[in-house]
Amino acid sequence: QKEVEQNSGPLSVPEGAIASLNCTYSDRGSQSFFWYRQYSGKSPELIMSIYSNGDKEDGRFTAQLNKASQYVSLLIRDSQPSDSATYLCAADGGATNKLIFGTGTLLAVQP
Amino acid sequence: ETGVTQTPRHLVMGMTNKKSLKCEQHLGHNAMYWYKQSAKKPLELMFVYNFKEQTENNSVPSRFSPECPNSSHLFLHLHTLQPEDSALYLCASSQEDGANYGYTFGSGTRLTVV
Numbered sequence A: 001q002k003e004v005e006q007n008s009g010p011l012s013v014p015e016g017a018i019a020s021l022n023c024t025y026s027d028r029g030s031q032s033f034f035w036y037r038q039y040s041g042k043s044p045e046l047i048m049s050i051y052s053n054g055d056k057e058d059g060r061f062t063a064q065l066n067k068a069s070q071y072v073s074l075l076i077r078d079s080q081p082s083d084s085a086t087y088l089c090a091a092d093g094g095a096t097n098k099l100i101f102g103t104g105t106l107l108a109v110q111p
Numbered sequence B: 001e002t003g004v005t006q007t008p009r010h011l012v013m014g015m016t017n018k019k020s021l022k023c024e025q026h027l028g029h030n031a032m033y034w035y036k037q038s039a040k041k042p043l044e045l046m047f048v049y050n051f052k053e054q055t056e057n058n059s060v061p062s063r064f065s066p067e068c069p070n071s072s073h074l075f076l077h078l079h080t081l082q083p084e085d086s087a088l089y090l091c092a093s094s095q096e097d098g099a100n101y102g103y104t105f106g107s108g109t110r111l112t113v114v
Helices: none
Strands: A011-014 A019-025 A033-038 A045-050 A054-058 A061-066 A071-076 A085-092 A099-101 A105-110 B004-007 B010-013 B018-025 B031-037 B044-050 B053-057 B064-070 B073-079 B087-094 B109-113
Touching: A011 A019, A019 A085, A019 A105, A033 A061, A033 A071, A045 A054, A045 A061, A071 A085, B004 B087, B010 B018, B018 B031, B018 B087, B031 B073, B044 B064, B044 B073, B053 B064
Parallel strands: A011 A105, B010 B109
Antiparallel strands: A019 A071, A033 A045, A033 A085, A054 A061, A061 A071, A085 A099, A085 A105, B004 B018, B018 B073, B031 B044, B031 B087, B044 B053, B064 B073, B087 B109
16 A cells, blocks of 8 residues: 655754654655645645655755655754644655645644 | 635534535636545545546545536535544645646535534
8 A cells, every 4th residue: 555654743843943854655656745734723735846856945945855765855944933733745646646645744843 | 715615614413414515626727636634644535526527436435425516616415424434524626637736725624423
């Protein structure tokens, strides 16, 4: 069964620090990867997508992809209390071409 | 506002009731999805519609019945639900049926079955 694995956390970081969120996926055929942010009681919001090996930066967010290791990460620089949320990693299911989600990592940024 | 609107936001229903969840997207997308989100579990894909045709039913019990009259509207009809069906039900849409572009989610319906 195709899976996306994440540490459920909580990951606690002080305000201003770098938060590092990690994800692994099982299907070597996956080509598209996404990070969603979900505040408590709200719906998931797409914040980053990445398709190629390497880094992709968008403001304070950097997504990293290593297809050889089947590993995706999200770095949040200068973390703010407003970044406190659950971060969902998702990958396309290869041949099924449907998004498969991890269980999410709860990030808590301490003021 | 994401461009995907779900109603109602909250729903409490008894096990013998019949209710419907509604989803409408204003993004011009062609594919729509129903997901179930339960505590401590990954998002579970339930149904997929592409150009209003169902392309996937992920072994969902028949007490959940989807309907897609056009590419902009999606319904989930509920009847004789069980308490374990209590969850957040999310509607999503995407440009095409597939994962290449990511999905846009609605705000969800928090369902409680009593």
